[in-house]
Amino acid sequence: MKVNVYGSSLSAWVAAASLAKVGNDVCINEMGAGSIKELNEIGVIRDELGLLNLLEQQIDSGRLVRCSKLENLADIHWFTLQATEQDLAEQILDKICIINPNGLLVINQCNFTVGATVGLQARIGEENDVVYIPDNLQEGAALKGFNRPKRITLGMDDTRVLIQVKALLRPFSTELDELQIMSSREAEFTKFAITGMLAVRLGYINELANLADQLDVDISVVQGGMGADPRIGRHYLSPGCGFGGQNFHAYVEKFASIFQTEQQQTLLKTVILQNETQKELPFRKLWQHYHGDLSDKVIAIWGASFKPGTASIDNAPSIKNIDALISQNVQVRVHDPEAIDNLRAYYKDQPLVSYYDDHMAAIKDVDGLLLLTEWPLYWSPDYDKLVGAMRHPLLVDGRNILDKEMLSQYGLIYIGVGR
Amino acid sequence: MNNRNDKAGLSDADVSPTSEKRMPFECQAWLGLQKHADELKGVHLKDLFQSANRFDEFSVSQQHFLLDLSKQRITGETLSKLLGLAEEQKLASWIEKLFTGEKVNASEQRAALHTALRQRAGEDLWLDGQNVTEGVHASLNKMKLLVEQIQSAQWRGYEGSPIKNIVNIGVGGSNLGPSMACGALEQYAPAEIRHLNVYFVSSMDGSELEKLLPTLNPAATLFIISSKTFSTVDTLANANTAREWLLKASKKPVEIINQHHFIAATASPKAAIAWGVPEKNQLLFWDWVGGRYSLWSVIGMPIALKIGMDNFHKILKGAGIMDAHFREEPFETNLPVLLGLIGVWNVNFLRIHAHAILPYDGRLAQFPSYLEQLEMESNGKSINRDGQRINYQTCPVLWGEVGSNAQHAFYQLLHQGTQAVMCDFIVSAKRYCGETDGLQSQHQLSLANCLAQSRLLALGADALKKNGQTANYQHYDGNQPSTTIMLDELTPETFGGLIALYEHKVFVQSVIWEINPFDQWGVEQGKQVATLLLAELVQSSDDGLDASTNGLIQYVRQQHKGGDDEG
Numbered sequence: 001m002k003v004n005v006y007g008s009s010l011s012a013w014v015a016a017a018s019l020a021k022v023g024n025d026v027c028i029n030e031m032g033a034g035s036i037k038e039l040n041e042i043g044v045i046r047d048e049l050g051l052l053n054l055l056e057q058q059i060d061s062g063r064l065v066r067c068s069k070l071e072n073l074a075d076i077h078w079f080t081l082q083a084t085e086q087d088l089a090e091q092i093l094d095k096i097c098i099i100n101p102n103g104l105l106v107i108n109q110c111n112f113t114v115g116a117t118v119g120l121q122a123r124i125g126e127e128n129d130v131v132y133i134p135d136n137l138q139e140g141a142a143l144k145g146f147n148r149p150k151r152i153t154l155g156m157d158d159t160r161v162l163i164q165v166k167a168l169l170r171p172f173s174t175e176l177d178e179l180q181i182m183s184s185r186e187a188e189f190t191k192f193a194i195t196g197m198l199a200v201r202l203g204y205i206n207e208l209a210n211l212a213d214q215l216d217v218d219i220s221v222v223q224g225g226m227g228a229d230p231r232i233g234r235h236y237l238s239p240g241c242g243f244g245g246q247n248f249h250a251y252v253e254k255f256a257s258i259f260q261t262e263q264q265q266t267l268l269k270t271v272i273l274q275n276e277t278q279k280e281l282p283f284r285k286l287w288q289h290y291h292g293d294l295s296d297k298v299i300a301i302w303g304a305s306f307k308p309g310t311a312s313i314d315n316a317p318s319i320k321n322i323d324a325l326i327s328q329n330v331q332v333r334v335h336d337p338e339a340i341d342n343l344r345a346y347y348k349d350q351p352l353v354s355y356y357d358d359h360m361a362a363i364k365d366v367d368g369l370l371l372l373t374e375w376p377l378y379w380s381p382d383y384d385k386l387v388g389a390m391r392h393p394l395l396v397d398g399r400n401i402l403d404k405e406m407l408s409q410y411g412l413i414y415i416g417v418g419r
Numbered sequence: 420m421n422n423r424n425d426k427a428g429l430s431d432a433d434v435s436p437t438s439e440k441r442m443p444f445e446c447q448a449w450l451g452l453q454k455h456a457d458e459l460k461g462v463h464l465k466d467l468f469q470s471a472n473r474f475d476e477f478s479v480s481q482q483h484f485l486l487d488l489s490k491q492r493i494t495g496e497t498l499s500k501l502l503g504l505a506e507e508q509k510l511a512s513w514i515e516k517l518f519t520g521e522k523v524n525a526s527e528q529r530a531a532l533h534t535a536l537r538q539r540a541g542e543d544l545w546l547d548g549q550n551v552t553e554g555v556h557a558s559l560n561k562m563k564l565l566v567e568q569i570q571s572a573q574w575r576g577y578e579g580s581p582i583k584n585i586v587n588i589g590v591g592g593s594n595l596g597p598s599m600a601c602g603a604l605e606q607y608a609p610a611e612i613r614h615l616n617v618y619f620v621s622s623m624d625g626s627e628l629e630k631l632l633p634t635l636n637p638a639a640t641l642f643i644i645s646s647k648t649f650s651t652v653d654t655l656a657n658a659n660t661a662r663e664w665l666l667k668a669s670k671k672p673v674e675i676i677n678q679h680h681f682i683a684a685t686a687s688p689k690a691a692i693a694w695g696v697p698e699k700n701q702l703l704f705w706d707w708v709g710g711r712y713s714l715w716s717v718i719g720m721p722i723a724l725k726i727g728m729d730n731f732h733k734i735l736k737g738a739g740i741m742d743a744h745f746r747e748e749p750f751e752t753n754l755p756v757l758l759g760l761i762g763v764w765n766v767n768f769l770r771i772h773a774h775a776i777l778p779y780d781g782r783l784a785q786f787p788s789y790l791e792q793l794e795m796e797s798n799g800k801s802i803n804r805d806g807q808r809i810n811y812q813t814c815p816v817l818w819g820e821v822g823s824n825a826q827h828a829f830y831q832l833l834h835q836g837t838q839a840v841m842c843d844f845i846v847s848a849k850r851y852c853g854e855t856d857g858l859q860s861q862h863q864l865s866l867a868n869c870l871a872q873s874r875l876l877a878l879g880a881d882a883l884k885k886n887g888q889t890a891n892y893q894h895y896d897g898n899q900p901s902t903t904i905m906l907d908e909l910t911p912e913t914f915g916g917l918i919a920l921y922e923h924k925v926f927v928q929s930v931i932w933e934i935n936p937f938d939q940w941g942v943e944q945g946k947q948v949a950t951l952l953l954a955e956l957v958q959s960s961d962d963g964l965d966a967s968t969n970g971l972i973q974y975v976r977q978q979h980k981g982g983d984d985e986g
Contacts, residue, residue, distance in 0.1 A: 280579070284578055284580060291675060292675050292678060324573065328575075
């Protein structure tokens with residue numbers, strides 16, 4: 001099939017690469033970006049491991065082209081614009097309606113709002129179709145998520161294009177457990193509701209962890225107990241120093257704002273605020289350890305990306321902690337396997353921040369180590385070296401990945417989240 | 420009936436003369452004004468308004484201000500005689516003394532250089548070998564650093580969380596000015612600093628803290644102790660209560676609490692250190708800044724926190740423009756000079772001793788209490804600059820309220836009472852531009868009421884109604900004089916200008932009355948008496964107390980005893 005993809009987000013690139021890989025002729029229109037950048041200069045591509053490679057392969061094969069005109073005929077028009085770009089979506093629709101004959105199929109993957117797909121459908125008339133497929137992309141695992149999803153939700157208000165949509169998705173259905181079909185409004189609402197529910201779970205477990213701190217209880221034990229209850233399960237139950245990323249964050253905020261527009265008190269708003277506070281938890285632990293005096297201190301940070309598997313530092317806890325530290329005139333040494341370039345671009349000439357390729361080199365003579373991202377590299381450090389290298393053996397584990405008892409035996413002062 | 424002079428009830432002779440009292444002014448202009456006032460005695464404001472160009476003749480438009488004096492009981496002759504009085508009293512030379520740092524506050528041997536606080540960097544002013552402007556800006560810069568640290572959520576409390584609440588503890592000038600400015604200009608706060616809550620606490624009895632503290636998270640609360648001397652008992656009592664609250668909540672050592680939860684704005688760094696505020700948390704000003712003139716200094720920190728440092732600088736700029744106007748503009752069109760002289764005319768020649776301040780703008784709700792201090796603490800004096808008793812009236816009794824609310828309260832007295840009262844109506848021409856129709860029409864409504872009230876007060880009901888027959892109780896005499904100060908718009912800049920306008924007005928009057936507006940000896944003695952009585956409340960000595968005070972103390976002691984028994 002011939003597919004046009006509109007957008008320049010991570011979702012757009014993942015869709016374009018994956019659709020091309022399975023044999024479609026794909027044209028990606030990045031909409032607006034006047035001069036087209038080299039692929040390896042595009043942050044969202046660079047940050048997602050494996051994506052750059054796949055894109056280059058598809059372009060070499062000729063199945064994927066980058067274009068900037070809207071005049072291309074296609075069977076499928078795939079929209080992956082930012083949540084704020086609903087106007088742009090409407091403009092594109094107006095144009096492609098003029099060029100393409102009747103029987104247009106539009107896949108809307110944008111998280112505009114509840115009812116947006118109905119609005120787009122009304123715009124292009126009954127002879128054409130808009131189907132909403134929620135974007136379940138997870139940064140750091142985006143390709144896997146697109147190519148081998150366990151479940152797909154289709155938001156369609158008319159099932160006459162079901163066969164065509166199923167055919168389009170067939171190559172990505174090998175591990176599919178469930179295909180759910182519902183109205184586009186319900187599908188949009190479901191997408192937001194899932195995201196919100198996950199955020200609330202994380203917010204709740206973080207709140208429990210903070211209480212556990214006060215009451216001298218180890219949250220990881222409690223977490224195990226809670227997760228064993230089948231009504232609760234183990235997913236999204238790890239306390240830590242807050243969630244970040246671009247999409248998750250944006251969806252939660254968007255959903256909270258929908259609540260607010262409808263004049264409802266929202267639990268999500270509280271969760272968002274609490275999450276921002278939670279991101280600074282490692283700093284606060286450090287602050288309390290040093291009795292509010294961080295002058296002349298040197299602190300190492302392990303992990304700057306908002307989660308492992310990505311180089312993205314969007315809304316990452318590392319930013320909040322580094323900001324807090326440099327405001328106290330603390331020298332900060334950062335290690336991250338992927339995100340250092342992004343971090344360097346963010347802090348530019350800030351003299352208090354320095355960057356390390358070797359995580360053990362970063363902790364030499366420091367007064368404390370904050371572990372902020374659970375990269376596999378950090379899960380089992382050489383404890384002897386760790387203790388030997390630091391000036392003051394203090395470790396704040398913002399992800400609860402290390403063994404508290406073991407570290408204590410080596411003489412390390414261990415501070416976790418809720419333990 | 421038409422002449423409010425008869426209602427004044429006080430003549431100069433009533434100020435029980437004693438032998439050491441100074442004679443009233445004997446200068447030509449003063450005597451001329453007295454004679455002129457006698458001639459105008461029977462003239463009602465509605466008669467004066469027979470002249471068609473009265474508004475043009477008696478209103479002055481300068482910068483963003485329109486000062487309308489046409490509803491004052493004056494003629495062209497009045498104004499020229501008042502200007503003559505200003506000249507005879509050497510007002511011009513006193514203005515220069517004020518601006519150049521002469522010791523105009525003689526009883527305390529100090530300059531009064533609040534104008535220097537508004538000077539731009541680089542406009543040097545030397546005082547006792549020190550470059551005042553440089554010091555002013557160094558202090559403002561330190562304030563800026565702290566303000567930005569707090570606004571960017573990087574000032575940390577004992578737990579390491581950012582400060583969200585700022586409580587200003589201060590009284591008098593360390594409270595009224597900043598609190599009024601925050602109330603007036605809140606709308607100008609940039610979105611990125613609106614997460615901060617700024618509160619004001621002043622009363623010695625702890626009522627405000629008692630209500631406020633339970634609503635605040637101690638870990639996220641910072642106190643600014645604003646006190647020039649750092650010895651004001653009201654302020655220290657509140658500060659101690661605040662610290663006690665923090666210590667209890669945090670279970671941290673006092674040093675940590677002092678470091679992270681207290682800032683001092685003071686002219687007495689040693690006293691602040693002795694209380695516990697470390698040097699790095701101190702913002703300093705100087706003894707030549709009077710308390711009621713201090714909102715322009717680091718005492719204004721809550722303003723900068725609330726509406727941003729840029730807006731704080733705009734307030735300073737607006738005041739600076741008014742300073743230049745006051746210093747350079749010919750007296751005929753000089754706003755503070757005219758406002759001051761009109762006050763003198765009303766007080767000393769029309770014998771009006773009550774002055775109502777009536778802003779038609781809810782944002783200026785605290786402006787009347789601010790002026791109560793500025794005017795009455797400055798010019799509520801009966802000793803002249805040479806230390807002699809005087810036998811003429813000085814500052815009138817000032818009070819006020821948002822005009823539209825006061826219409827439902829004390830306007831009855833203004834319209835039909837037996838007191839002559841002069842009024843200042845203060846209102847903006849423009850407000851709510853770009854807001855909803857509902858709000859815009861509310862502003863129109865407020866403007867209409869402002870204009871209606873000053874019109875009715877001036878002209879009375881007769882002038883407004885054609886068919887005159889009404890019952891006596893429906894009668895409005897009119898002839899109550901008023902000034903209308905119209906701002907183009909209330910902005911940080913015009914706000915600064917408005918305050919400076921009144922500061923200089925007060926100074927103009929002090930020059931005419933030959934008094935020192937910059938000291939306040941009348942508020943000192945009470946503090947000492949209170950210290951003595953505090954001891955008496957605990958352990959009465961029956962020593963030399965008057966019967967009333969003694970009786971009251973005994974009653975309190977009995978009540979406590981009763982309470983203890985029950986407990």
